[in-house]
Amino acid sequence: MRSETERTTACHDCDLLLQLPASAGDRACIHCPRCGALLHEQSDQALHAGTALALAGMLTFVIANSYPVLVLEIAGNRNAATLWQTALALQRQGMAEVALLVLFTGIVMPALELASMLYLLLPLQLGRAPPGFPVVMRLRQLARPWCMVEVFLLGVLVSLVKLVHLASVRPGIGLWAFFGLIVLMAACASRFRPVQLWERYQACRIME
Ligand SMILES: [Zn+2]
Secondary structure (H helix, E strand, C coil), X not given: CCXXXXXXXXXXXXXXXXXXXXXXXXXXEEECCCCCCEEEECCCHXXXXXXXXXXXXXXXXXXXXXXXXXXXXXXXXXXXXXXHHHHHHHHHCCCHHHHHHHHHHHHHHHHXXXXXXXXXXXXXXXXXXXXCHHHHHHHHXXXXXXXXXXXXXXXXXXXXXXXXXXXXXEECHHHHXXXXXXXXXXXXXXXXXXHHHHHHHHHHHHHC
């Protein structure tokens, strides 16, 4: 029979069922005995780091979308466009599907992911349970595979290399900011611990 001081948990990587103590006490981390995955973390370091990275990501996202991604010079004519202007130009040239794809992968999904992470992390950091926490957690899980800033940047780099023969092409501040955004989002995702967030959410609800 299961002891009252224990709780059953499944490893998120290898599905091994384990009995963990209800309170891990001073033990900083508990790892899965079969695959070594991190199952429990006592410190709030990941939560603090995740919040800081999500805030930095949001700032970088604003910079990436406010400055030109590429600067083109053809026969003395200088053209610089932000991602949003590029999508509009594509739409005007009859490539509505490509414009939609650029908009979706480069602007909408990263914005949604960053906003959802901040919505979940910031109130928990302040000891409050965000309203609709379970729905936002599930939506983030669903939306994550569609956030493809890396794929979008790869496309930009391929066109940059192809255009070099035709015109003078320089990467803009926006492109560098997008590179930074990829690193920040990956770092933030690596510190996103759903189990820890669910536990924190439960604790905040009890206290409210
Ligand atoms: Zn495991």
